[in-house]
Amino acid sequence: xxxxxxxxxxxxxxxxxxxxxxxxxxxxxxxxxxxxxxxxxxxxxxxxxxxxxxxxxxxxxxxxxxxxxxxxxxxxxxxxxxxxxxxxxxxxxxxxxxxxxxxxxxxxxxxxxxxxxxxxxxxxxxxxxxxxxxxxxxxxxxxxxxxxxxxxxxxxxxxxxxxx
Numbered sequence: 001x002x003x004x005x006x007x008x009x010x011x012x013x014x015x016x017x018x019x020x021x022x023x024x025x026x027x028x029x030x031x032x033x034x035x036x037x038x039x040x041x042x043x044x045x046x047x048x049x050x051x052x053x054x055x056x057x058x059x060x061x062x063x064x065x066x067x068x069x070x071x072x073x074x075x076x077x078x079x080x081x082x083x084x085x086x087x088x089x090x091x092x093x094x095x096x097x098x099x100x101x102x103x104x105x106x107x108x109x110x111x112x113x114x115x116x117x118x119x120x121x122x123x124x125x126x127x128x129x130x131x132x133x134x135x136x137x138x139x140x141x142x143x144x145x146x147x148x149x150x151x152x153x154x155x156x157x158x159x160x161x162x163x164x
Contacts, residue, residue, distance in 0.1 A: 010044040012070045016060045017042075019093045030059035047071075061097070062090045082111060 028038040040046040057064040068074040
């Protein structure tokens with residue numbers, strides 16, 4: 001296990017709190033920690049437990065893994081779980097909460113379609129087990145403006161397929 005880098009964690013937490021437009025007191029209340037304790041974490045004077053980091057991540061609406069990496073509890077990975085993308089989306093101040101959730105759902109649906117695990121998405125409460133709406137599989141479906149003929153070609157007057 002890597003040693004805790006508390007100074008960088010505190011700076012990161014402060015930046016995330018400001019991006020979320022929360023006061024120190026608001027974040028402390030949302031995470032269920034005391035105001036002085038959170039202040040000490042942000043100033044690099046305290047080493048929070050993994051449980052406290054998880055509470056803070058939930059209150060900030062970022063993944064707990066992001067805070068674990070910042071705290072040195074987890075080694076940074078080359079994003080096999082989409083952690084960097086999730087973090088970038090969730091911490092982008094230009095997006096509102098609904099936009100963030102929609103982007104995460106789209107991103108995870110593509111990952112799932114390509115055979116990657118969606119454990120992180122499930123941990124963040126994204127519903128990825130919904131069936132995809134018809135017409136999203138790339139087929140030519142007449143209900144969505146297509147001809148209904150797909151890739152088989154056209155049909156002649158006799159109803160038999162003709163090569164195109």
